Amino acid sequence: MTKKPKPRWSIINGRRGAFQVLFATVYTLVSVSYLLVPPSAGRSSALSWLPGVHVHYLGFIWAVVAVVGFVGATLPRPRDRFSFIGLTLAPTIWGFLYLIGWMLGTSKTGWVTTCLYWAIAGAVMVVSGMQGPSDRDERMAR
Numbered sequence: 018m019t020k021k022p023k024p025r026w027s028i029i030n031g032r033r034g035a036f037q038v039l040f041a042t043v044y045t046l047v048s049v050s051y052l053l054v055p056p057s058a059g060r061s062s063a064l065s066w067l068p069g070v071h072v073h074y075l076g077f078i079w080a081v082v083a084v085v086g087f088v089g090a091t092l093p094r095p096r097d098r099f100s101f102i103g104l105t106l107a108p109t110i111w112g113f114l115y116l117i118g119w120m121l122g123t124s125k126t127g128w129v130t131t132c133l134y135w136a137i138a139g140a141v142m143v144v145s146g147m148q149g150p151s152d153r154d155e156r157m158a159r
Contacts, residue, residue: 041086051076063124101145
């Protein structure tokens, strides 16, 4: 005989939602580091090729994606796809920005930062493609 699962009080959509909350939190911290912390010499030099753009303001993109990630964590699959798109897009773009800086010679280690950001984007892509019978983890005892 099986029991009905207890009603969920959480608004987070299972493990996919938990992943989105975790990464949205990380992206919030990245946005804070761009918006509130003065840019380091390495970050400034790597992105110095951007004409007339203050590296400081690039944190707004991370903040917007973080908000989208928090909202997407409450939505069922496939409606959370915009969250995963944003969570993938931000580090992908940053990887390209640092790659261009490295290729132009403004940063000696830009390729390492590129690999880091693209690995983050890859992790998001892996989780976005995970499938299961249900988004929420509803296990029943036998």
